[in-house]
Amino acid sequence: MKKVLALVLALLMLFSLAACAGGNKNTGQSNTGGNNEGKKPETLKIRLAHDYQPGSANYDGMEEYKKRVEERSNGTIIIDLYSKGELSGSNSQTTFKLLQSGDIDMAIVPPPNTDAWQLYYLPFFFRNQDVALDASEGKGGQMMLSLLRGSNNVEGLCFLPIAMRAMTNSKRPIETPADIKGLNFRVLDVPAMVAFMKAFGASAVPTSMAELYMSLQNGTVDGQENPLDTILSRALYEVQDYLSITDHLWSFSVFAANGKFWDSLTDEQRTLLKECATEISRYVKELAPKVDEAAYDKLVNEYGMKVNKLTDEQWLEFQKIAKSVWKEMEPTIGSDILSAYMADLGLTWD
Numbered sequence: 266m267k268k269v270l271a272l273v274l275a276l277l278m279l280f281s282l283a284a285c286a287g288g289n290k291n292t293g294q295s296n297t298g299g300n301n302e303g304k305k306p307e308t309l310k311i312r313l314a315h316d317y318q319p320g321s322a323n324y325d326g327m328e329e330y331k332k333r334v335e336e337r338s339n340g341t342i343i344i345d346l347y348s349k350g351e352l353s354g355s356n357s358q359t360t361f362k363l364l365q366s367g368d369i370d371m372a373i374v375p376p377p378n379t380d381a382w383q384l385y386y387l388p389f390f391f392r393n394q395d396v397a398l399d400a401s402e403g404k405g406g407q408m409m410l411s412l413l414r415g416s417n418n419v420e421g422l423c424f425l426p427i428a429m430r431a432m433t434n435s436k437r438p439i440e441t442p443a444d445i446k447g448l449n450f451r452v453l454d455v456p457a458m459v460a461f462m463k464a465f466g467a468s469a470v471p472t473s474m475a476e477l478y479m480s481l482q483n484g485t486v487d488g489q490e491n492p493l494d495t496i497l498s499r500a501l502y503e504v505q506d507y508l509s510i511t512d513h514l515w516s517f518s519v520f521a522a523n524g525k526f527w528d529s530l531t532d533e534q535r536t537l538l539k540e541c542a543t544e545i546s547r548y549v550k551e552l553a554p555k556v557d558e559a560a561y562d563k564l565v566n567e568y569g570m571k572v573n574k575l576t577d578e579q580w581l582e583f584q585k586i587a588k589s590v591w592k593e594m595e596p597t598i599g600s601d602i603l604s605a606y607m608a609d610l611g612l613t614w615d
Contacts (some may be wrong), residue, residue, distance in 0.1 A: 292568045309342045309534065315373035315518075316357050316365075316474070318351040318498035322553040323373055323425055323518060324348060330545045337537060344371075355475040358454065365418050370526045371538075373425060373518045378455040381602050382411055383594045386457035388513045389580065389587040394429055397515035397552070400609055405602075410519070418524040420537060423546040425520050427492050429512040430559040433501060434488025435481070439509035442586050451477055451489040456597070460590045461513075474499070481505060482493070492516045493560035502568040510574035513583065520546070588614060 313331070317324040331344040352369065353359035361374040376382045384390070391397035400406065401424050410421030432439050434448055446466030452458040454471035462469035470486045480486045481504040489501065490513065496502065520542050527535065564570045575583070592614070595603050606614070 266383040269400045271410065287495065289584065292500065306341050307338070309338075309530075311342065311344045311371055312347065312369045312412070313344050313371040314347040314352045314360055314369045316353060316355050316360055317373065318349055318495075320498060320556070321494050322427065322549045322556045325552060326425065326549040327373065328539055329548055333481075333541045334538065335336060338534075339539070342534065345350070350474070350543040355472045356487070361417075364521060364523055365613045367525055368525045369523070371520075371522045373520055374419075375453070376409075376517070376519055377413070377417055378453070378457075381409060381598050383455070383457045383600045384409075384603060384606060385517070386453075386455050386461075387591050388457075388461040388592060389584040390591070390606075390612075391429075391515045392580070393512065394515060394554075396425075396427060396610065397517070399428055400606060401517070403609070405606055405609065413519070413521060414524055420522045420524050420527040422520045424543040425546055425549050426553050427516040427518065428494070428553055430490050430492055430514040430516045431496065432488060432490045432509045432511050432513070433496060433503055433505040433570070434507050434509075435484075436487055436507070438507050438571065438577070439511060439575055440579065440581055447487070451480060457590060457594050460593050461587070463592050464586055464593075477501070490514070492557065493564060494556050497563055498559040502564055502570050506571055508530075508564060508570040508572045510572065511583070512575065512580065515586075 278552075311334075313327065315323060315327055317327075327346060327348070331346050334342050334344055344477070350356070350360075352363060357375045358378070360369075360372050361377065363369045364372040364374055369605075376385045378386070389593070391400070397436060401409075406424060410423075413419040413421040432445075432450075434450075436448060437444055439445055442465055445462070449470050450462050450465045450467045451472045452462055452469045459469040459471070470480070472480050472486065478499060479500065481489065481501060488507075490511075491501075496505075496508070530538070565572045570574070591603065
């Protein structure tokens with residue numbers, strides 16, 4: 266009898282151990298996904314490039330973007346950041362081409378110089394940055410971002426404001442439209458910009474940013490136009506005497522991703538990258554005016570550039586001539602898009 270009882274007890278212990286083992290196995294599958302127990306999530310590495318220099322709002326913005334994405338993804342997304350034109354030779358159009366081709370995954374790029382985007386290169390179209398931002402953050406701006414995908418294989422994420430642009434030259438202050446006439450002016454290689462200089466009687470000389478300083482120094486060009494922080498970071502004050510606050514063009518960038526790369530991401534990854542991009546847009550908006558003011562102070566008070574600022578009345582005189590450029594570019598932009606923006610801004614052809 267004792268032998269039978271001992272046998273029963275032994276069998277009960279075996280069944281109990283088997284049940285425990287089975288329970289532990291099920292718990293492990295629930296927590297780790299079965300065969301993936303102990304396996305780390307794959308790390309996504311993103312190549313992000315831009316052409317901005319330290320001290321600029323967009324440079325700081327991308328440093329912050331990298332930090333936020335990596336922290337919130339718990340290290341499952343790593344951003345390899347290429348700054349200061351490292352991959353493009355400081356040529357923003359080259360950066361755009363690298364993004365289109367997929368040689369880089371994400372980038373800060375200028376607005377494309379084709380079709381509807383010529384609108385953002387129209388001179389004296391936006392009076393100030395607030396007006397430009399309001400127009401760009403609405404339906405019109407979102408429509409423009411969506412156009413990037415169809416024609417450029419680029420997924421537009423957000424606008425990154427910089428500042429209104431100013432003119433510098435080595436000859437004279439620019440106070441009236443006649444003051445531009447006869448100057449050789451470096452501009453972006455963009456149809457609307459070339460038409461801008463032609464309308465005002467200047468010679469447009471498309472030149473890369475990498476060649477700009479030398480071109481100004483040796484007199485190949487007399488002047489150029491850029492945001493104040495670019496004038497400062499590129500030390501253009503060393504080869505230019507006159508600084509004119511013309512506010513002729515709104516300078517901004519587009520933060521974007523390669524279309525094929527974007528489609529390859531999971532919904533969770535896209536959501537995180539998009540959310541952080543929207544936050545960085547706001548971050549840059551707060552930082553940009555401070556950067557602009559600091560640059561102005563250094564250029565004028567520390568480096569002694571001779572400065573003038575257009576009054577509202579003077580600015581409108583420039584705008585009258587600039588409207589001929591708007592009309593010239595209308596077929597390229599599309600009359601529907603141009604008319605919609607003009608209506609939002611309260612602009613007329615008169």
